[in-house]
Amino acid sequence: MSTQEIIQQFKPQQHNLLNILHAIQDHHPQNYLTEEALEETARYLKLTKSSVYGVAKYYTMFSLKPRGKYILRVCVSPVCELMKVNTVVAALEKKLEIKTGETTKDGLFTLEISECLGQCDEAPSMMINDKVYNHLDEKRIDELIREFAG
Ligand code: FES
Known part of the structure; x- marks a missing residue:
């Protein structure tokens, strides 16, 4: 499933941000959020890239670098x-x-x-x-x- 397809399972509402990030990370074979995924999420929710990045960085359950299976x-x-x-x-x-x-x-x-x-x-x-x-x-x-x- 592509990042776009994962994102579109959710309504484009800002309160879905955490759920979207979780879903994207869970689908990635290396368990992390890529730069492109953050950008696509920001576009979809009409948020700035830096605010999405800030949220992803704030919560320890998200990773911005590749991790193990x-x-x-x-x-x-x-x-x-x-x-x-x-x-x-x-x-x-x-x-x-x-x-x-x-x-x-x-x-x-x-x-x-x-x-x-x-x-x-x-x-x-x-x-x-x-x-x-x-x-x-x-x-x-x-x-x-x-x-x-x-
Ligand atoms: S201190 Fe509660 S599970 Fe470790």
């Missing part, structure tokens, strides 16, 4: 921190051979941190794309990465 968002809020999420982040960085904020060379995984995912009872937690994974430890990380790497 799977986005790992690890919660680093207080409860997860208490439950030693730092060891989870370290295990992910070691296993994927990247630092937080980076994408693996094969384009499969991007590692990001996030605020509370609302899973505090089952911390430490992270999301892989739209799904939440809880009770993380080094063993679980190994299993998940193996599973997603196929």
